[in-house]
Amino acid sequence: MDRVNPLHGALRISATGDRPPAHAWACYTEPRRWQAWAPQIREVDYPHEVVVPGTSGRVTGVGGVIAVFRVEAVDHEARTWAWSVRSGPLRVRLEHGIEQRGAGSLAWADVHALWPVVLGYAPVARWALGRLVRPA
Numbered sequence: 803m804d805r806v807n808p809l810h811g812a813l814r815i816s817a818t819g820d821r822p823p824a825h826a827w828a829c830y831t832e833p834r835r836w837q838a839w840a841p842q843i844r845e846v847d848y849p850h851e852v853v854v855p856g857t858s859g860r861v862t863g864v865g866g867v868i869a870v871f872r873v874e875a876v877d878h879e880a881r882t883w884a885w886s887v888r889s890g891p892l893r894v895r896l897e898h899g900i901e902q903r904g905a906g907s908l909a910w911a912d913v914h915a916l917w918p919v920v921l922g923y924a925p926v927a928r929w930a931l932g933r934l935v936r937p938a
Contacts (some may be wrong), residue, residue: 811917816925818903819935826907826935827881833859839933842926852876853861853883856891861887892919907935 821829829835833848844866848859852907853873860870869889876883880902886893895914900907913920 817931
């Protein structure tokens with residue numbers, strides 16, 4: 803029997819804004835654009851223009867913290883993608899999506915990790931998602 807670790811959890815974080823879904827999706831899936839809307843990301847090292855399943859890269863965050871990642875899934879038609887991120891002993895799995903809301907977008911992220919990581923990351927993710935769906 804598999805046991806569920808009570809220290810692990812998941813939380814959906816979302817934001818809505820006026821950016822059209824196609825543009826928000828491009829910003830979400832083109833790593834060269836991440837720094838523009840995700841203030842916690844300072845640098846991205848990734849070999850492709852758009853996220854590709856089965857590929858890896860790394861991001862440098864605030865304070866020089868380095869995290870390596872692996873893109874697990876991308877569905878351009880459904881506008882969803884998922885990746886696993888690791889920095890030292892911390893591991894996070896994130897599922898992302900963009901949905902149409904009127905003329906704008908709803909961006910969401912499901913964060914799966916240890917509860918302290920999920921809860922600590924939630925405000926940062928919410929802020930970043932808000933920037934993603936609001937035109938500059």
